[in-house]
Amino acid sequence: MDKEFLENITFDELALGQQASLNKTLKQEDISLFAVMSGDVNPAHMDPVFAKSDIFRGIVGHGMWSGSLISALLGTVLPGPVTIYLEQDIKFRKPVRIGDNITITLIVRDKRSDKPIVTFDCKGVNQRGDIVIEGLATVLAPTQKIRVARADLPHIEIHNHDRFQAIIQSWRPSAQRLFIR
Numbered sequence: 001m002d003k004e005f006l007e008n009i010t011f012d013e014l015a016l017g018q019q020a021s022l023n024k025t026l027k028q029e030d031i032s033l034f035a036v037m038s039g040d041v042n043p044a045h046m047d048p049v050f051a052k053s054d055i056f057r058g059i060v061g062h063g064m065w066s067g068s069l070i071s072a073l074l075g076t077v078l079p080g081p082v083t084i085y086l087e088q089d090i091k092f093r094k095p096v097r098i099g100d101n102i103t104i105t106l107i108v109r110d111k112r113s114d115k116p117i118v119t120f121d122c123k124g125v126n127q128r129g130d131i132v133i134e135g136l137a138t139v140l141a142p143t144q145k146i147r148v149a150r151a152d153l154p155h156i157e158i159h160n161h162d163r164f165q166a167i168i169q170s171w172r173p174s175a176q177r178l179f180i181r
Contacts, residue, residue: 006150008080011116011141016108020078023103024069026061026096032158034062060095066133069104070122074139076150078106079118082142090122090135101127109136116141 009018035041040062043050051059067090074083096102102124110119118141124133 004150005147006076006081007147008082008142008145009078010145011079011111011118011143014079014108014111014118014141016111018078019105019107020073021103021105022069022073022077023101025101026065026098028059028098029158030065031059031061031098033156034065034068036158038062038064040064056095058097060097061100063092063096063133066092066096066102066104066124069102069124070106070133070137073104073106074120074137078108078120079139079141081146081148082144084140085137086117086140087138088122088135090133090137092133094126094130094132096126096132100132102132104133106137116143 031045035046042062044054044056044060045051045062046059048059051057067088070088070090071085074085075081103126104122104124106120106122108118109121111117118139120137120139122133122135122137123131126132
């Protein structure tokens with residue numbers, strides 16, 4: 001895959017059975033960033049103490065993190081730039097945990113004859129071969145060939161500053177004495 005440019009595959013170039021894949025490993029930073037962007041701060045994703053007692057017995061990634069990998073593959077590889085995501089029907093089969101390496105594969109399932117609409121089979125598999133997500137995605141495929149420079153993404157760091165909580169707590173009694181007098 002070209003790291004500097006994105007080139008689409010037009011509706012006419014797409015063939016039934018054609019496929020593309022990408023893989024990504026879920027990191028704690030991905031969970032934190034997804035929570036910031038989506039507002040989904042469900043303790044199953046954010047609170048290790050809570051998560052130990054829930055159904056998954058530990059922190060799990062947001063289901064839509066896996067779904068967003070499908071969107072990334074559709075928008076950058078197959079069919080690529082100018083693709084419009086119309087519909088999805090996905091099922092989350094197993095939780096994705098920090099350190100899981102997920103391979104998302106899209107396969108052209110159907111092409112409509114009256115419009116440039118394409119349906120893809122979608123599947124995400126972890127490093128153990130477990131299906132974690134599967135379903136269908138329907139897109140309006142590009143009809144014009146384009147090649148564009150890949151966008152430069154900003155460097156983002158997420159800091160949780162929990163390490164300062166002990167210091168803050170240790171000063172709290174002193175601060176109260178200063179202001180109560």
